[in-house]
Amino acid sequence: MIRSVLVLGTGLIGTSIALALREHGVRVLLSDVDEESMWLARNLGAGEPWRSGERVDLAVLGVPPQVVGEVLAGLQKEDAARVYTDVASVKAMPVAQARAHGCDMTSFVPGHPMAGRERSGPAAARRDLFLGRPWAICPTSQTAPEALDLVRHLAALCGGKIMELGADEHDAAVALVSHVPHITAAAVAARLAEAPEGALGLAGQGVRDVTRIAGGDPGLWTGILAGNTRPVADVLDALCADLAEAARALRAGETVTDLLRRGVRGRSRIPGKHGGPAKPYTVVQVVIEDIPGELARLFQAAGEARVNIEDVVLEHSPGLPVGVAELSVRPEEAAVLAEALRAHGWHVPK
């Protein structure tokens, strides 16, 4: 049972956890060195200020990975909680630093709730931030079973999907699925920083998608990458080898089909919506005008036809006040939707 929780660090993750716990009637105490952040978190209804000396069931350390060990040692010294967890985006470094600071490792359960937001700070917090998203828990060989249970319970209260794995395994995984994709998107976008103006005029949706995350905060990402240097560098080496080989092959008049095929295979392994394997959806395209209410009428028509739209992408039409909406639906519903939209006067290309 979790009756009381100390959230130390009222950033995006800490405040969101606090909001989720309050929904379940948990007493939440807050602490942050940043007064403005504290004020905002309190006014969002995240909890009350923690007074040093008050003992809680669980302390959640929402602090940068570099200081988890030090902060944990301080809290344990004053016996602030029965169990401790953290939310840092890398796991081997905080574990190593906790050991280096002589922390009690039986009551420490390293964790990493995946929030999937580029924004930061308590203003971006949401009590539903973790709903259905992976929440990695990385117990060490010394972690006590009762401590592990309590942190599992925390993740469940927040609606997260618990994934247990080792700290090194975790760090290698996030290097692959998050850190290297980010730095690669930045490198592709960096090429555009020096490109002639005319070249940018030929940009389409592909390069927009590839570089979207490159717009993220460089300061935040510098810190994230600094906490996972070796796994990121290892994946970067392998990636560079593939790209250098592709450049060599192209110059030699050879094909790069093998790399492209491996790309298709890797892409198909990313889980689809709702955690299952990627489902085959059919895309129905419809030409829409760029006026208020146009999408409303379109979705209204889809709803009346009892077709559920699984995903929607608006294709931009540079220079013109029309666009194409791509609606993903179950294959058996595509014809129904197309007919319904045509009946309402929309242009649905066959």
Add this chain to the structure above:
Amino acid sequence: MIRSVLVLGTGLIGTSIALALREHGVRVLLSDVDEESMWLARNLGAGEPWRSGERVDLAVLGVPPQVVGEVLAGLQKEDAARVYTDVASVKAMPVAQARAHGCDMTSFVPGHPMAGRERSGPAAARRDLFLGRPWAICPTSQTAPEALDLVRHLAALCGGKIMELGADEHDAAVALVSHVPHITAAAVAARLAEAPEGALGLAGQGVRDVTRIAGGDPGLWTGILAGNTRPVADVLDALCADLAEAARALRAGETVTDLLRRGVRGRSRIPGKHGGPAKPYTVVQVVIEDIPGELARLFQAAGEARVNIEDVVLEHSPGLPVGVAELSVRPEEAAVLAEALRAHGWHVPK
């Protein structure tokens, strides 16, 4: 004036051009060695079969870049048209091959309409495929002004946004904004092909976006890349240098902030919706249930509040029947929309 056009090659691009021209009353004649493709294009209403000997105003070569020169030489030999253009995705190679085949260069205007679709074949054709999209025209020093005017007129009839630039300039540009992003997305995705199953469970929206285009047809892309080897290899070299330096810096305990900052700068140069500079939109998030009609009601409410939604992204919530819709609106309309949605009972996180 364009009264008659021969479309040679009834693939996605050729058939879409034919459909667009028919809208304007142009007589369109079709030719393709693939009988099924011809049959489909005719049944889509793209035009009638071309009989060798019938002369047209303009011939559009919808054939792979490797054979543009050879096909052009054959057509010119039988005086099939006054003016010729092609639609290949690279431009230096077809120009060089046209010269090598001794073609008349005054009547040839190399072109590249950017369609921005991953699908291919006449079944995916749309008469509005080029609406507002870039249509590159790459005249050589020998191109006759009347020939250039006719191809400009073709692009205008199809609704394309004409961009004139040299063939080498064009190929360097598409290497930057299309070919290298594609091969890089494939390389990032290829890393996932070998990843342990658990790692994929930590995948979020970022890696989904970066690798989306890696799902494209390897055969098609092998051909595209083979036609632009040097420009692609040059950009890949520069990209590899940045990524290798990042790996070195991380191992040495140095930061990669500079690369991340250049990425932000490059990303900001990609033109926004409607061709203008990227506009700052505000994102309003709303929690929605995964049921038919839910998005309809949401857009209905937005339309009633007279707020135009500029873009919409559905965030997937693996494992749960709820999702978050991110609605991009003009900053001054965000509060209006949020209030309207709350008034209808939606949960809009502050």
